[in-house]
Amino acid sequence: MNMSNGASRTGGIYLPPHKLARLEAEIELEEYGERYQQKEWEKLRKTINGSVNKSNVGNIPVIAKSLFKVNLIRGRGLLVRALLHAQTVSPEYTHVFAALAAVINTRIPDIGDLLIRRLVLRFRRAFRRKDKVNTIGSLKFFAHLINQRVLGEVTALELCALLLDQPTNDSVHVCCAFLEEVGDFLQQEVNNGLTMICDRLRNILNEGEVAAHTQYVIERFFDVRRKHFQENPSVLPELDLVEEDDQVTHTVDLLEDNIDRQDLLDLFQASPPDQYKREEGKWQEISREIIGSDGEEDVEDLGDAELEELEGLEPAVEPAAVKSGTAGLATADSQSGGQTGGGAGLVVIHDMTEQEKINLRKSIYLCIMSSLNFEESVHKLLKLNLRPGDEKEVCSMIVDSCSMERTFSRSLALQAERLCALNESYRTQFEEAFKINYKIIHRFETNNLRNVAMFFSHLLGSDSVGWNVLECVRLTEDDTTAASRIFLKILFQELIDYMGLSNLRRRMQEEEVLFAHTVLLEDTRSNMRFCVNFFTAIGLAVLAQELRTKLERKPSST
CATH class of the missing domain: 1.25.40.180 (Serine Threonine Protein Phosphatase 5, Tetratricopeptide repeat)
Structure with missing residues (x-):
């Protein structure tokens, strides 16, 4: 079987078990060869996608540990893509994905930096296209990254200034949605900045620059602020996982022209066997430093069947976004069709709200x-x-x-x-x-x-x-x-x-x-007369002409 050379997408084809076993035997003979590397890349992709997809409020430390056991330097593009894709599909879990990103960012800041750069590009594209859904989704991710101190609070003020520079109904609505998510953090850290933004919103409200429904959105945000963002805390206690001394905060220029997405990081690229072996050895050292040497379970030792099951698992709580048109937290690679895991003990909570x-x-x-x-x-x-x-x-x-x-x-x-x-x-x-x-x-x-x-x-x-x-x-x-x-x-x-x-x-x-x-009722003379008079009054007497004739012939006693 011939494998493509150079960079390639991570899709795969089905192989019968006996052919797969024969191919794996051939690969093992080529230690660190191209086919071996591609097999390991596929395993890396499945592990990353599966781990991100089953993240929830209670298991972030476990998920982070499983991710640190695989080569995140090699797979940083895959991880960032998986986080962005999962957040787009399930915005209800944005705070969970931001917490996971914050934990990984403390150890590998390059991943946090890449995530922010790609998120900026996604926001700019959605904002330029007036795609309100993706704009709000991107801003929600920004808000929780700021809450987790992965991104500086100055970015929040810059985003609000950008949205309110030339206010429209959509931009004001989007800004208020963003402030509801990040307002608690801004109130604690830069209350003067939040006050300036609120003053700008109040001016927009008083001057009547926007429609009535948008004015209602502004008033609702002011009500949320008066309640001190009680229903929108910046970070849930369960997700406050990073010590202040370990936090690595990035800055970004929202209007920078040359932001590099580093798309090649999402593609498989073969390396010379010696170089690949050295890089894997270095990562093993880094991994041991991060998670210690007492780890009993190694994700890399999982079989392919377990990896497929891991990739298909959904979060324990099904978000509303899944029910409204998506099929669950899909993998970041659109070509891989993992099936929903039905593991024992999986609790599905049905949303009975509107x-x-x-x-x-x-x-x-x-x-x-x-x-x-x-x-x-x-x-x-x-x-x-x-x-x-x-x-x-x-x-x-x-x-x-x-x-x-x-x-x-x-x-x-x-x-x-x-x-x-x-x-x-x-x-x-x-x-x-x-x-x-x-x-x-x-x-x-x-x-x-x-x-x-x-x-x-x-x-x-x-x-x-x-x-x-x-x-x-x-x-x-x-x-x-x-x-x-x-x-x-x-x-x-x-x-x-x-x-x-x-x-x-x-x-x-x-x-x-x-x-x-x-x-054109014909049951009583009074109803007939009313119908005739109605059509005559609206200038369409011709439509009731036959009814008028019947009315004239109808006995007056009825």
Whole structure:
């Protein structure tokens, strides 16, 4: 079997056990040769990914010790990539990954430095692309690295100054989220700096530079500060693992042009056998100095099957981010498909709060609002890997987003139309959304009401939803309110604009039975008169012309 020369990605292929045993026997004959080195690299990658993935609040010392037993100088790129990937997938565990990074940073500061440089580049890329989710995730990692004193507090002040230099709704929101995570530390270490940032936020609030929902975010942060960040401590007691004298604090220039990611550290590179042997010997000495010579269990002695199991293990507590579209803490290498470990004694705590739903709605909202056109938005929504039943949240978010716009957004209506065409379940959910919104239409402000009416008129006009949604409507004086009558007025006026008068009349004739029980009631003279007067008042008397004729012929006693 030929192995690729030079640098290569760390993916692998399946080998039957007998072939694998034969290959390993050949490798053992080539002591410290290229194939031997690649085998050890693969084992190193699996150990690092598995250790990072099973980190939790209670086992950081054990995880750190297992990592120090493998060559972290050779695998520092793999470790940093694993930490960044795991934090992206599961931001709920950011404080855990920061604590692990802090412990390793005390012994190998180069790893802390590389982690910070790559995190800066990730933040800048997300901020430049206006990717709110990844921006908040990167800032959360910054916050906990600062809390652990891996990164200096000056960086926190620089980040806030950058975000509030030219405030927008998103930048202020992101800044407040960052301050909630790092505020307790800043209050203890540089309270004057925190006060200056709060003064800037107060000016933004008083001058009305941002939208109402962003002003609410600022007020919520001030409330958190008034409570002295009781619910957001800088470091949990269980994660306060590094002595003050051992801490190594880095500094970074957020605007530096030439930050080196050192991507080659993520790739396998063969070394001459003699050099490889010397480097491994040096690492063994370093490892013994760090963890002592009394270690009984050597991670390097684990078999491949145990390593595969280690790589697939998830944290004991499943974070909400995993449930909202990811498949657990995956390995940093996207090509390795480790399976979820089912070890005995693994306790799974199910999140019974609304956090899962909130995370899902955030993801949907960002897909909707960050797209250039409706086709891109639909593409992003379909890539969310939603579970059965999550279509309801997608439909709800699209309708809510449309209602909150200052003017009607046809792009959102086109998104809904495309989703209905692609999947029958979306059609069903939008039909249900019509009934729900009509039932509570009296709670809407006039502008919101108008947007919702125009949205559903588009779906009705394009046959994206069935006309049977009108079954919830009964156009009588007792069964309607001022808000519902305004809604129906806008709905039918927009249908005229979208379909044309002749097409709408033909459709109403096709659905004669439906309309006779909803907006063109024929049960009593008073209801008939009310329907006729309603359509006459909104300038669409032609739609009720046949009903007017029936009213004139109907006996006055009924």
